[in-house]
Amino acid sequence: MISYKLIEHERFEDAPFVGALISAIDCNMNCKNCFNQWLKEEPIMHGLSLSIISQIKQNKFNKGVIFGGLEWSLQPDDLYNLAKLSIENDLEVIIYTGLYEYDFFKRVPKLKNISGFYVKFGQFKEELMVDDNIQYGVKLASSNQYIKKF
Numbered sequence: 001m002i003s004y005k006l007i008e009h010e011r012f013e014d015a016p017f018v019g020a021l022i023s024a025i026d027c028n029m030n031c032k033n034c035f036n037q038w039l040k041e042e043p044i045m046h047g048l049s050l051s052i053i054s055q056i057k058q059n060k061f062n063k064g065v066i067f068g069g070l071e072w073s074l075q076p077d078d079l080y081n082l083a084k085l086s087i088e089n090d091l092e093v094i095i096y097t098g099l100y101e102y103d104f105f106k107r108v109p110k111l112k113n114i115s116g117f118y119v120k121f122g123q124f125k126e127e128l129m130v131d132d133n134i135q136y137g138v139k140l141a142s143s144n145q146y147i148k149k150f
Contacts, residue, residue: 002049002078005042005069009059014066015094016118016136020056022082023069029098031124039069049085057089064092068120073097073107080110087116094138094147098123101148111150120147 005023012018025044027036047055056062065086072079072095079095086093093116097104100121105112118136122145133140135147 001046002052002082003075004045004047004052004078005039006045007052007055009056010061011066014068014096014138015064015092016138017063017092017094018061019064019066019092019094020059020062021066021068022052024067024072024075024079025070026074027070027098028074029071029123031098032126034124036069049082052082053085053089053091056086056091062091064094066094066096068094068096071098073099073104076108076110079108083111083117084114087114093117094120096120115150118147118149120145122146 003025005025008021010018011021014021023039056065067079083093083095095117097119104121125142125144128142128144130143133143133145138147
């Protein structure tokens with residue numbers, strides 16, 4: 001069973017593809033003026049990996065999965081299982097994390113065993129907000145954030 005907060009279909013701005021955003025269940029980053037704070041109050045949902053992937057693929061506009069909203073590295077097994085299954089089902093994947101590369105892969109080392117996904121690294125920092133940090137067609141909120149493809 002995968003635990004998550006919500007699934008939003010047809011997201012255009014969060015990835016280099018149109019995808020379904022799946023929100024993790026918690027975050028401990030405590031970003032000042034976090035724009036996802038409201039997600040912490042949402043109920044926790046549970047679903048089987050295959051059912052979640054099937055739901056995403058039923059929407060013909062979804063070309064991938066966006067792991068975001070809150071911090072997926074706090075759910076390393078859920079993240080790995082769902083990301084791997086997404087890729088196996090020909091869905092693109094981007095993972096949003098407030099961590100930087102070393103710490104992220106320390107928490108989710110199994111992700112190093114698969115390829116074909118993007119990761120957005122770096123915590124939102126209000127004092128570093130910019131309008132021109134665009135990578136892979138995705139506008140990032142602060143200058144310390146970056147995207148890498150693996």
